[in-house]
Amino acid sequence: MSEFILKARDLNKFYTQRSGRFGFGTKQVKALDNVNLELRHASTLAVVGESGSGKSTLARCLLQLQPLDGGSVFFQGRDLAELPANELRKQRRHLQMIFQDPFASLNPRMKVGEIVEEGLLIHDLGTKNERFEKALKMLKRVGLAESDLNKYPHEFSGGQRQRIGIARALVLEPKVVVCDEPVSALDVSIQAQILLLLKELQQEMSLSYIFISHDLRVVRHIADEVAVMHQGKIVEKGSIQEVYESPKQQYTQNLLKAIPGQKRQLA
Template sequence: MPNEPIMSVINLNKQFKLRKSKFGEHQKILHAVSDVSIDVYKGETLGIIGESGCGKSTLGRCLVRLHTATSGKILLNGLDINEKKGEALKALRKEIQMIFQDPYSSLNPRKTAGQIIEEPMVVHKLLDKIQRREKVISLMKEVGLNEQHIHRFPHEFSGGQRQRINIARALALNPDIIVCDEPVSALDVSVQAQVLNLLNDLQKQHNLTMVFISHDLSVIKHVSDRIVIMYLGRIVELCNAQEIYTNPKHPYTQALLSAIPPESPFEETQKIQLKGEIPSPIGEQKGCPFASRCMHVMDRCRVETPKLKTLEKGHQVACYLY
C-alpha cells in the first residue's frame, strides 16, 4: 500500500438531536459516531464490523456526505468533503459512490435499469446520449446482466440482479472509492457469494478502493485487507484481517470472534459470554464504552476513554490492558 492515503478520516463525530418530548424535557443528543480516525489506502478493502447500532452505517453515510458530520474532517484526495457545498460537493461526489443494503428500496421503481445506471452520467453531464447508452450496456455486461435487461423495471428483477444494477450505477462515474453498506445481507447465501466475487473482480479490473460495512464476520474476513472493529460509535481495534482473526486484542473483538462457528464439527471452541447491559448512546459519554460488559474492567475504564494505541505490526487497539 502507498504511504499516502486516498482518504483520511480525522476525529470524526456525528451526533443527532432527538426531538423534545411533549413534557418539555431538555433536548437530548445521540452520539452515533465518536472521535473516529481512519486512513484508507488506494486499492485496498477496509472492512468495518460491529453489532447493530454501533454506528458503522452512519459512518459510511458520513463518508459519502449523505450525513454531514457534526465535527472532524473527511479528506478525499486532500479535500475536506465535510466543508464542500453546491457544485464543489457535486464534483467530489464523482470520486466516491455508495452501494446500499436494500437492493430494491435504493432503486427508483419508475425508472428502467438503463435509466437508473445512466442517471449519474446525466446529472454530471458526462458523454452524449449515444455514448451514455454504450457505457450503460458495457456496465450491465460487466456486472452480469444482459443488454435485453435495459428496458426492464426494478420489480422485474431478482434481489441479486437488483444489487447488480446498484453496482453498475456506482461504477458509472468511474469513482476512486466505493462504500458498500451491507451489500449482500439482504440476499440468499448462494447469491451472496456471486455478488462478493463480482465485487472482487470489479475491484481488480477498475483498481477500486472499497470501504465494506457488514455485521457478518465470515463475509468481512473474505473481502477485507484491513478490518475496523466498532463498538458504540468508537473504533476499538484496527489491524490487517489475518492478524485480527488470529490474534484479537480487545476483549470485545475476542468475544465477537468467539461466536464464529468452528469450520469442523469436531473442533471445540470456547465462546465468551458477555454480561451486562449495552450503554445508551444518548447523553454524555464517560469512560470506555465497553466497560459495563468487559471481564477485565478496571477503575480507570469507567472514567477515562482509552485512545487507539499502535502495538506490533501496526495493530491498533483502544484498551488499557495494553
C-alpha cells in the same frame, strides 16, 4: 499523493434523542465518537460492528450525505467539507455507494437503463450515445443482458437488483465505493456471486472499498483491513490477519467467538 485515498479525522456525530417523562428532556447519543480511518488506494477496509454501533452513520458521513458535527474527511488530500457545493458535487462522481437493500434503493418507476445512465447524465459525461454505450457495457459487465435495459427493477430478483445497484455506482468510474451491507439481504449462493463480482471489479477498476458489514465471515473473505466499531467508537483496527488471529480487545474477541459454525468444523 499519499498512499491513503480517503482519510477520516476525529469524526463526531451526535443524535439528539427525546428522553425523560413525556419526552420533554433531551439526551445526546454519540453515533460517532472521534472516529479515525484511513483507506489505502485499491484496497478494502471493512467496518464491522453490531446494529447501533454507528457503522451506517459512518458510511453516510464519509460521503457527506449527512453533515458531521466535528472532524474532517479528506479525499485525495482535500477536505470534503471545505469544498464549495458545486465542487463537492463534481467529486461525488468519485465517491459512490452501494446500498444494503436492493429492493428499496432502486427507483421503481425508472427503467434499468435509465437508472444506470442517470449518474452519467447528472455529471454530464459524454454524448447521448456514449452514455448509452457505457451503461450497456457496465450492465453486461455485472452479468445482465442488453434486453434488461428496458425492464423495471421489480422484474428482477434480489441478487440481480444488487447487480443493478453495483452497475449504477460503478458506471461513473468512481475511486472510492462505500458498500453498506451489500450482501446481507442475499442468499449464501447469491452472496458468493456478488462478493466475487465486487472483487473482480476492484481489480479491473482499481477501486477502493469501504465495506460495512456485520458478518465477520464475509469480511474475512473480502477485506484487507478491518475496523471494529462499538458504541460509536473504533475499538480496534488492523490488518485482517492481526485482528482475526490475535484480537487485542475483549469486545473483538467476543465478536469473533460468536461467529456460528465453530463448535464443529465444517467440511
